[in-house]
Ligand SMILES: Nc1ncnc2c1ncn2[C@@H]1O[C@H](COP(=O)(O)OP(=O)(O)O)[C@@H](O)[C@H]1O
């Protein structure tokens with residue numbers, strides 16, 4: 001019963017995803033532009049990061065950025081559902097609020113993973129060789145990271161009544177999460193106040209483990225990353241389900 | 249048999265009583281109207297009945313299921329068309345219905361049959377593959393009604409079902425509503441602030457400031473007003489008013505610049521009235537059967553205003569692009 005409800009919510013997300021071509025194109029174009037402009041520009045200045053070309057260092061970060069934006073937007077679409085009334089149709093159906101929240105998160109994670117796969121196609125051009133073994137780790141990892149971020153998005157959306165805060169979320173949550181995650185610069189030589197921020201940013205651990213899977217380079221070690229991510233995931237999922245059940 | 253039972257239901261927002269200790273029953277198979285001005289507490293009551301809101305106190309049950317403790321059974325027993333639109337504009341008409349059918353766990357084959365049947369019933373079969381954001385206001389409303397019926401509810405709630413629609417569409421929606429009651433025996437609970445619509449209901453409850461101030465058939469409510477409503481304007485309303493009170497022992501009242509008085513056999517009464525008021529200049533007079541609007545004025549001293557926030561909300565949604 002609960003699984004069925006999660007499936008229905010998920011199906012709707014995917015159907016809308018497939019239909020919304022323009023958003024798909026822009027969500028793929030954005031990371032590619034970052035790669036091209038920042039990758040080449042910073043690459044010329046930085047040269048190498050450890051053993052990696054700058055663009056190779058940056059690529060896993062850009063992949064996680066794709067997941068971040070896509071998952072956040074999917075989760076925040078709850079605000080649209082509320083504004084356009086469809087949320088009421090879901091709330092009054094004989095399905096639990098928990099399954100609506102989980103369905104939204106699974107739907108958002110699926111959309112993000114598909115977008116991530118499209119970005120992944122470009123990895124050979126950057127000189128990152130994705131073997132079958134790596135691929136089998138990257139895909140579930142993308143899903144896992146996206147699911148965790150979706151939880152954060154639902155927590156935000158559960159507290160927001162209208163779109164008005166939408167730009168605030170992009171400027172004060174999504175962009176800082178991305179920029180301060182070690183996605184586009186190494187975090188080892190940061191001033192201490194900044195490294196505190198990086199350390200409490202859950203996305204840092206997603207970027208680190210993704211970079212480890214794809215290039216073998218890691219700052220904190222994959223086991224530690226995975227542990228932190230799992231704790232964050234349990235926390236955000238619980239809180240998001242709780243807030244969503246409490247909300248109007 | 250009562251299908252909805254409400255006892256001492258109250259909903260407070262802060263210190264404000266949106267619904268104030270209401271009690272009534274709805275009989276199975278009837279069209280029950282909830283009539284009241286904007287802000288009276290109609291939507292709040294519906295939201296409690298359909299399990300979206302928790303009451304502050306009191307109990308309500310549908311089909312014997314308590315709306316706070318037995319939510320899933322209540323949800324399976326009711327269909328609802330909300331005051332504000334609630335379709336997914338990025339899905340087609342058919343997909344909106346299919347989502348609903350899946351959410352209510354209707355077996356696939358039955359679901360698809362019913363979707364076809366209902367789309368034909370509300371004349372939207374031709375438009376089933378269009379995204380609902382491209383539907384007109386009336387089409388959206390009809391699709392919402394079809395959706396509310398898909399899982400064969402015992403009670404269909406309609407919150408201001410015809411708000412913001414043109415008269416032609418309003419009539420069509422009313423045809424559907426009557427057909428549902430007559431052919432399917434569905435109980436219909438609708439809210440409205442249109443007097444003419446309330447006349448179509450089997451029984452109506454008039455609600456104002458969260459309280460039920462009258463509940464009966466439209467005929468009986470009007471019968472309470474006894475006779476015909478005579479409206480007249482004179483050179484001195486105050487004095488003419490006194491004359492009417494003393495000569496005929498009636499209960500006239502002055503509102504704006506007219507005197508209103510209810511009297512039996514209005515046509516025969518007017519000549520007597522002219523005789524009694526021969527010392528005052530009468531500038532106009534009219535005689536008509538009382539309407540529900542008059543009932544409302546009698547009960548509250550106010551008119552039900554025609555414009556509502558809901559209408560504005562719906563129009564805003566219609567003009568706003570996505
Ligand atoms: N969420 C809310 N918070 C505070 N007050 C509310 C809320 N919803 C409704 N009200 C108030 O409760 C009263 C009844 O509203 P409502 O049930 O929507 O009336 P109606 O549907 O009859 O127009 C109104 O005064 C409205 O302002």
Ligand SMILES: [Mg+2]
Nearest residue numbers: 290291331558
């Ligand atoms: Mg209302």
